[in-house]
Amino acid sequence: MPAGRRAVLGLLAAAALLPCLSSADEEFHFKSWMLQYNRKYSLEEYYQRLQIFVANKRRIDRHNAGNHTFEMGLNQFSDMTFTEFRKTYLWSEPQNCSATKGNFLASSGPCPSAVDWRKKGNYVTPVKNQGACGSCWTFSTTGCLESAIAIATGKLLSLAEQQLVDCAQDFNNHGCSGGLPSQAFEYILYNKGLQGEDTYPYQAQNGTCKFQPEKAIAFVKDVVNITLYDEPGMVEAVGKHNPVSFAFEVTDDFLRYSKGIYSNPTCDKTPDKVNHAVLAVGYGEENGTPYWIVKNSWGPLWGMDGYFYIERGKNMCGLAACASYPVPQV
Numbered sequence: 001m002p003a004g005r006r007a008v009l010g011l012l013a014a015a016a017l018l019p020c021l022s023s024a025d026e027e028f029h030f031k032s033w034m035l036q037y038n039r040k041y042s043l044e045e046y047y048q049r050l051q052i053f054v055a056n057k058r059r060i061d062r063h064n065a066g067n068h069t070f071e072m073g074l075n076q077f078s079d080m081t082f083t084e085f086r087k088t089y090l091w092s093e094p095q096n097c098s099a100t101k102g103n104f105l106a107s108s109g110p111c112p113s114a115v116d117w118r119k120k121g122n123y124v125t126p127v128k129n130q131g132a133c134g135s136c137w138t139f140s141t142t143g144c145l146e147s148a149i150a151i152a153t154g155k156l157l158s159l160a161e162q163q164l165v166d167c168a169q170d171f172n173n174h175g176c177s178g179g180l181p182s183q184a185f186e187y188i189l190y191n192k193g194l195q196g197e198d199t200y201p202y203q204a205q206n207g208t209c210k211f212q213p214e215k216a217i218a219f220v221k222d223v224v225n226i227t228l229y230d231e232p233g234m235v236e237a238v239g240k241h242n243p244v245s246f247a248f249e250v251t252d253d254f255l256r257y258s259k260g261i262y263s264n265p266t267c268d269k270t271p272d273k274v275n276h277a278v279l280a281v282g283y284g285e286e287n288g289t290p291y292w293i294v295k296n297s298w299g300p301l302w303g304m305d306g307y308f309y310i311e312r313g314k315n316m317c318g319l320a321a322c323a324s325y326p327v328p329q330v
């Protein structure tokens with residue numbers, strides 16, 4: 001190839017790698033987003049974050065122009081790449097997630113066609129925020145136990161995620177690096193109790209165990225695991241008993257979710273790929289698409305007031321790979 005032509009090809013290749021240039025409009029958007037989310041950067045970081053923000057914003061606009069069951073929007077993660085997000089907020093290694101043979105027993109009789117535990121009574125605490133710590137599993141655990149106790153006793157407590165971060169290692173949990181609700185329920189059962197948010201406040205980082213048995217307010221009598229891929233079992237558990245903890249695979253499009261029924265044809269469905277635990281507080285159906293109503297732990301500003309819907313009945317992103325709930329001791 002002549003040198004001149006090689007040089008031109010080289011230039012073209014370099015141009016393809018150059019950061020996309022942002023328009024004044026996009027930079028204006030970024031600046032209002034920074035104000036809204038209270039972000040400050042050094043000059044160097046400003047341009048790096050602007051570039052990531054613009055790429056995210058363009059993906060959102062492209063998605064929303066198409067025909068989908070859910071919409072995307074800006075949120076607190078809009079200046080991050082998925083790689084950065086994954087390192088801080090998701091499990092870094094696969095957890096031993098599959099309940100190959102669960103102990104959930106289906107009963108006879110139909111399930112309600114729709115349930116929302118948020119509307120049935122004072123059974124669900126406000127959405128919490130895990131911060132920059134892969135502790136989703138502790139929020140899924142407390143949320144589930146909080147609701148199960150409230151349904152059994154009428155008393156809605158707010159329970160201590162930090163105790164699970166600090167103390168539940170003997171049950172294969174790893175603080176800010178991941179864990180599983182089923183293993184956390186086992187910990188609470190054998191540890192003989194979990195403290196409240198007020199006596200063991202959340203710190204969003206690994207710490208040493210400061211459990212004080214006399215301050216425990218929530219107890220577990222039994223742990224119910226739902227068999228691998230038994231999504232109808234999850235429906236029955238949520239419909240007839242209480243909210244259920246589950247895990248699924250978060251991929252980069254999920255970060256930009258804002259409302260509607262999340263669905264993804266390409267995410268993984270196996271227990272070794274799930275990386276985030278959440279809480280199913282109900283289910284329903286809209287225009288023929290069944291969905292789960294799910295409480296997340298990314299604060300009330302993310303998604304629909306901290307919640308999201310995800311398509312039901314297809315083991316979407318592995319959501320039926322490791323579901324469980326506790327039977328409270330009351």
Ligand SMILES: *[C@@H]1O[C@H](CO)[C@@H](O)[C@H](O)[C@H]1NC(C)=O
Binds near residue numbers: 067068
């Ligand atoms: C959008 O997609 C749905 C389901 O794939 C399809 O039934 C519907 O006709 C589409 N609507 C438009 C406007 O393309």
Ligand SMILES: *[C@@H]1O[C@H](CO)[C@@H](O)[C@H](O)[C@H]1NC(C)=O
Binds near residue numbers: 093095096172173
């Ligand atoms: C999975 O279970 C094995 C055996 O109990 C344990 O050694 C390993 O640490 C667990 N892995 C995780 C990620 O918890």
Ligand SMILES: *[C@@H]1O[C@H](CO)[C@@H](O)[C@H](O)[C@H]1NC(C)=O
Binds near residue numbers: 173175176
């Ligand atoms: C947090 O502590 C666990 C042990 O409880 C450890 O496995 C993990 O690597 C730590 N994670 C971080 C982010 O420090």
Ligand SMILES: *[C@@H]1O[C@H](CO)[C@@H](O)[C@H](O)[C@H]1NC(C)=O
Binds near residue numbers: 101102103223224225
């Ligand atoms: C439920 O799962 C946990 C952890 O994943 C396990 O330790 C426990 O033995 C299981 N319980 C039953 C009854 O299978």
